[in-house]
Amino acid sequence: MELGLDVEEQDGTTVLAVRGEVDVYTAPRLREKLVELVSQGKYKIVVNLEGVDFLDSTGLGVLVGGLKRLRSHDGDLTLVCTQPRILKVFEITGLTKVFAIHDTVEAAVAG
Amino acid sequence: MELGLDVEEQDGTTVLAVRGEVDVYTAPRLREKLVELVSQGKYKIVVNLEGVDFLDSTGLGVLVGGLKRLRSHDGDLTLVCTQPRILKVFEITGLTKVFAIHDTVEAAVAG
Amino acid sequence: MSIEPVIELEIPARAEYVGLVRLVVSSLASGRRALAEERIDDLKLAVSEACTNAIEAHHDVDADERVLVRCAEADDRLVVSIRDKGPGFDPDSLPEHPPVTDPDRLNFERGLGIPLIRTLVDEVSFDSSSAGTSVRLVMFCEPVSFDDEIDLTLDDLAEPDLG
Amino acid sequence: MSIEPVIELEIPARAEYVGLVRLVVSSLASGRRALAEERIDDLKLAVSEACTNAIEAHHDVDADERVLVRCAEADDRLVVSIRDKGPGFDPDSLPEHPPVTDPDRLNFERGLGIPLIRTLVDEVSFDSSSAGTSVRLVMFCEPVSFDDEIDLTLDDLAEPDLG
Ligand SMILES: Nc1ncnc2c1ncn2[C@@H]1O[C@H](COP(=O)(O)OP(=O)(O)O)[C@@H](O)[C@H]1O
Ligand SMILES: Nc1ncnc2c1ncn2[C@@H]1O[C@H](COP(=O)(O)OP(=O)(O)O)[C@@H](O)[C@H]1O
Numbered sequence: 001m002e003l004g005l006d007v008e009e010q011d012g013t014t015v016l017a018v019r020g021e022v023d024v025y026t027a028p029r030l031r032e033k034l035v036e037l038v039s040q041g042k043y044k045i046v047v048n049l050e051g052v053d054f055l056d057s058t059g060l061g062v063l064v065g066g067l068k069r070l071r072s073h074d075g076d077l078t079l080v081c082t083q084p085r086i087l088k089v090f091e092i093t094g095l096t097k098v099f100a101i102h103d104t105v106e107a108a109v110a111g
Numbered sequence: 112m113e114l115g116l117d118v119e120e121q122d123g124t125t126v127l128a129v130r131g132e133v134d135v136y137t138a139p140r141l142r143e144k145l146v147e148l149v150s151q152g153k154y155k156i157v158v159n160l161e162g163v164d165f166l167d168s169t170g171l172g173v174l175v176g177g178l179k180r181l182r183s184h185d186g187d188l189t190l191v192c193t194q195p196r197i198l199k200v201f202e203i204t205g206l207t208k209v210f211a212i213h214d215t216v217e218a219a220v221a222g
Numbered sequence: 223m224s225i226e227p228v229i230e231l232e233i234p235a236r237a238e239y240v241g242l243v244r245l246v247v248s249s250l251a252s253g254r255r256a257l258a259e260e261r262i263d264d265l266k267l268a269v270s271e272a273c274t275n276a277i278e279a280h281h282d283v284d285a286d287e288r289v290l291v292r293c294a295e296a297d298d299r300l301v302v303s304i305r306d307k308g309p310g311f312d313p314d315s316l317p318e319h320p321p322v323t324d325p326d327r328l329n330f331e332r333g334l335g336i337p338l339i340r341t342l343v344d345e346v347s348f349d350s351s352s353a354g355t356s357v358r359l360v361m362f363c364e365p366v367s368f369d370d371e372i373d374l375t376l377d378d379l380a381e382p383d384l385g
Numbered sequence: 386m387s388i389e390p391v392i393e394l395e396i397p398a399r400a401e402y403v404g405l406v407r408l409v410v411s412s413l414a415s416g417r418r419a420l421a422e423e424r425i426d427d428l429k430l431a432v433s434e435a436c437t438n439a440i441e442a443h444h445d446v447d448a449d450e451r452v453l454v455r456c457a458e459a460d461d462r463l464v465v466s467i468r469d470k471g472p473g474f475d476p477d478s479l480p481e482h483p484p485v486t487d488p489d490r491l492n493f494e495r496g497l498g499i500p501l502i503r504t505l506v507d508e509v510s511f512d513s514s515s516a517g518t519s520v521r522l523v524m525f526c527e528p529v530s531f532d533d534e535i536d537l538t539l540d541d542l543a544e545p546d547l548g
Contacts, residue, residue, distance in 0.1 A: 023244075024274040025237040054244070056270050057338055061331035068328035085263045092341045093334050094322040134407075135437040136400040165407070167433050168501055172494030179491035196426045203504045204497050205485040229405070232393040242392070242412055249408055253401075 004051065005033050013109045014042040019051035022059030030059065034066040043075025046108040055086050060095060067099065076100075080108045115162065116144050124220045125153040130162035133170030141170065145177040154186025157219040166197050171206060178210065187211075191219045229293040235280035235306065240273045243291050247302055250293050254300065256363040264342040265300065265361045271335040272304040272357040279308025279355065300361045307354040392456045398443035398469065403436045406454050410465055413456050417463065419526040427505040428463065428524045434498040435467040435520040442471025442518065463524045470517040
């Protein structure tokens, strides 16, 4: 199972595009990537979930951990997601109130 | 598992387009369709395998049976197939020598 | 309602095999016309969460242990059970998270699996002891389902119209 | 070479479940970088043929019987075995088909499964008795494989160049 992780800079914001399935097997790679970006001083991160086919609670946990880490640097982690089945996981868990979720990368970068 | 079976007439030839997986579970439906066409007096049949993802020996058997049935009516059953993984099954079993296999429906209809 | 023969899938208790379990369950569920795509996704996620827990339960025990997934198909339901030989737990006394509006919420990366399972499937039951845990998930397949019942308003529950 | 833990999939002996077996095997095989897509297709077809035979073997016995598929992963190979409790057979005394150029060939719709299996995988062995049959298929995953060996010409087999 492959997890695609592509990083791009846009107007001073780091956009991390995730592709594939985020689960207990692949989530550690997402966590490492977020830790790496923070250690490089990237404190404004947009995680683009549009290419994600599956996201479970382990993936949610990694995103919560990332947000916490960034907040501690006065940064932010926001999301791009329009897929109903992925949004649903945020809704059920109430995390739509924790994350800013945008429809497009442009909107997310504009903040 | 769905097997798609679409029938079309082209210049006096019946083109049967097969989609999906042809195996022990779905092959009976292919057989029934061929029997039905023959009983309707369709003796020139082109089976288009371009939409087939998987074909096993049960599928081969149904095609051999169809060819035999049509030959007994002085008809013919020819194939359209360019996918290497499907062609391979005909090659290994030597059935490339039994069936006329064409690259396009047009070529098959032209005979 | 007759319970149909069962599919059994046994995997090593390792994270890399959860995807395979999802594949099997969603393939079986896709064969059910009565089950909408959205509900297949729900079942897939619930099974994945339960499998993840089963695998994690073995981390402290024996990495060579195995997780057994059984899928039974009946006319009106799909039943998936996930069994591990981990240390067991009490599903009714799990810690609660701070409300999502509390900044302290960010200190909790875990504990979302079982709440998700409870929301996603029609029925869930846990059978857990120190010898292991079995989680049983039920998804009804009939068009007239649970959801419709829940959507009943008080008016619907009033006296039947005898006219 | 260590044999890794095994995946077991048990299905009812019914045609509708062969697709599930293919899905599981090709998903496992796809996880192996060393296995080219073409060889995954070969393994998938061979497993499918063996499963079909296992299921058909039960038609005369007991429709409630089950077929067990085990997949073992090792560094250099994938091993898939398919076990049934059918009446058994002798793989070495199967009838031969007329040559494909013989018009009589069209009278034979069956009997292609085992020849296909033998061609598609690197190793196959049958263990069959009146209590059932077990077919073991081996696919090597290393880049330097069987094919290269078979491609050796007589020249290659001549005395080594000691220069
Ligand atoms: N199969 C299991 N065996 C043992 N403990 C379990 C099992 N499933 C869940 N638990 C316990 O319940 C807790 C909550 O599970 P869950 O809600 O899925 O969140 P998470 O797995 O992220 O902690 C787990 O941390 C674990 O302690
Ligand atoms: N697992 C099995 N149990 C019993 N008989 C088998 C089994 N596999 C194969 N056979 C026998 O060998 C024959 C040839 O098999 P095969 O080459 O796959 O062709 P087919 O299945 O189309 O007949 C079968 O018809 C059957 O009689």
